[in-house]
Amino acid sequence: MTRSETSRRIEEVGIIPVLRLRSANLVSRAVDALLEGGLTVFEVTLTVPDALGAIRSLTARFGERAMIGAGSVLRADDARACIDAGAAFIVSPGLEPSVVDAALRSDRAVIPGALTPTEVMKAVALGADLVKIFPCSAVGGASYIRALRAPMPTVKLVPTGGVTPASAHEYLAAGAAAVGLGSELVDNRILDEREDALVAERARALVAARRRYPVSP
Numbered sequence: 001m002t003r004s005e006t007s008r009r010i011e012e013v014g015i016i017p018v019l020r021l022r023s024a025n026l027v028s029r030a031v032d033a034l035l036e037g038g039l040t041v042f043e044v045t046l047t048v049p050d051a052l053g054a055i056r057s058l059t060a061r062f063g064e065r066a067m068i069g070a071g072s073v074l075r076a077d078d079a080r081a082c083i084d085a086g087a088a089f090i091v092s093p094g095l096e097p098s099v100v101d102a103a104l105r106s107d108r109a110v111i112p113g114a115l116t117p118t119e120v121m122k123a124v125a126l127g128a129d130l131v132k133i134f135p136c137s138a139v140g141g142a143s144y145i146r147a148l149r150a151p152m153p154t155v156k157l158v159p160t161g162g163v164t165p166a167s168a169h170e171y172l173a174a175g176a177a178a179v180g181l182g183s184e185l186v187d188n189r190i191l192d193e194r195e196d197a198l199v200a201e202r203a204r205a206l207v208a209a210r211r212r213y214p215v216s217p
Helices: 003-013 024-036 051-065 076-085 097-105 117-126 142-149 168-173 188-192 196-212
Strands: 015-019 041-045 067-071 089-091 109-111 131-133 157-159 179-181
Touching: 003 015, 003 041, 003 067, 003 089, 003 109, 015 024, 015 196, 024 041, 024 051, 024 188, 024 196, 041 051, 051 067, 051 076, 067 076, 076 089, 076 097, 089 097, 097 109, 097 117, 117 131, 131 142, 142 157, 142 168, 157 179, 168 179, 168 196, 188 196
Parallel strands: 015 041, 015 179, 041 067, 067 089, 089 109, 131 157
Antiparallel strands: none
16 A cells, blocks of 8 residues: 555544554554454554564454554654564654655655654654644643644644544544544453453444545545
């Protein structure tokens, strides 16, 4: 899948579960539950123990059914390792040019983090496919996305940080290309308590929210 195809799929699905869990086994269970609920794009953060192994295993197991990306990528070497493991896209919490460059050189979609208009513009200039706005809820939430898009309507923004299943529709209505949800969607506790069905239910609600606010043609 090319960068543009990956970016388009991320936009079409519109929901990126950010899987920051304490084990690769829990990540696998989370993906199973979220797939059951209709989500097909996933970000496995490098804070997960053996994250590279998890990315490699999930990519082999699900093939085209699930698109697995890597998150919390801070260095170019880590980006290259994730790509070697099969990551379809690279996400960083901040704007590190070498990470963007490593992804682009491997024809992988890249979503660097930014917060201010200046950082967003820099990310676009570096070649970002989408721009992660993090931590979005701390600076105004959906209204901040709306404000950023006013002078930059063509930039594809992905608000992350404090987005919840209940508030995701607000960000999509504000014009977000996609939203990232972490522990608000699935965390260690909910999986420890074997509430996988609840995770699937939340995923279905998010799929419905995306249908109400579909990606622009």
